[in-house]
Amino acid sequence: ITITGGEALLHPEFFNFVSKIKEKGFKINLITNLSFSVDIYKKVFDILDKSLNRFDISIHISQIGDINLFLDKLSEIIKLKNKCTDTVLLIPIYKINNKKVEIIDKITNFADSMNLSYDFQHIHFFEKYAKISSEDKKFISNKPLKSFANCCYAGCRSAVIYENGE
Numbered sequence: 001i002t003i004t005g006g007e008a009l010l011h012p013e014f015f016n017f018v019s020k021i022k023e024k025g026f027k028i029n030l031i032t033n034l035s036f037s038v039d040i041y042k043k044v045f046d047i048l049d050k051s052l053n054r055f056d057i058s059i060h061i062s063q064i065g066d067i068n069l070f071l072d073k074l075s076e077i078i079k080l081k082n083k084c085t086d087t088v089l090l091i092p093i094y095k096i097n098n099k100k101v102e103i104i105d106k107i108t109n110f111a112d113s114m115n116l117s118y119d120f121q122h123i124h125f126f127e128k129y130a131k132i133s134s135e136d137k138k139f140i141s142n143k144p145l146k147s148f149a150n151c152c153y154a155g156c157r158s159a160v161i162y163e164n165g166e
Contacts, residue, residue, distance in 0.1 A: 004031040009040060018048060027053035031090070033060060034073060041077045045085075054086040059107060061091070061100045071110050078114055089118040 001021055008014060009032060021028055028051050030044065045052065057074070064070045081087065089111050091104060111118045 001026050002029040002031065005033075007033055007035055009036055009044070015043070015047060018044075022048060022051040027051060029054040029056065031056045031058055033058045033063065034070070034077065035063075038073060038076045038080070042080050045081050052081075052085045054088070055081055056088045056090055058090045058092070061103050064103060067103050067106050071106065074110070075114070078116070087116055089116055091118060091120050 003018065005011075008030065011017070018028060018030075028048055030048075030052065032041075032055075034041075034057055078087065089107065091107065108118055110116075
């Protein structure tokens with residue numbers, strides 16, 4: 001079962017929900033943007049333990065303040081997670097500029113140094129794909145990609161669990 005958001009950990013019943021899924025014997029894939037403290041992710045790993053099949057991190061470049069602080073936090077979290085849990089850094093590509101290229105290069109170099117996989121994603125807004133400029137295509141073609149098939153589905157819903165449990 002894949003749990004994603006927005007940010008799935010924002011839901012007030014997140015920990016109860018994943019505990020119930022774990023009790024039923026399901027493997028869980030979690031996608032997060034790392035907007036919480038390291039302590040919260042430690043709690044996720046402690047509760048899910050071997051039920052956490054995949055821990056994906058959706059990195060939205062525009063939401064990163066200080067890239068070095070972000071990479072320090074990412075490093076701490078990677079050290080906490082279960083060794084058998086797969087982790088992929090998901091990097092939506094949209095409107096590439098020199099600053100974003102510099103940040104993406106730091107992230108992909110970090111991923112390589114930590115032996116982490118990363119995928120670039122084509123942004124999909126409300127039933128339409130974002131336009132990829134010629135600069136974006138040139139940047140993408142210069143990266144050793146394992147995949148560009150994944151999409152970041154901004155604004156799309158598959159299933160929603162509201163605060164009241166419905």
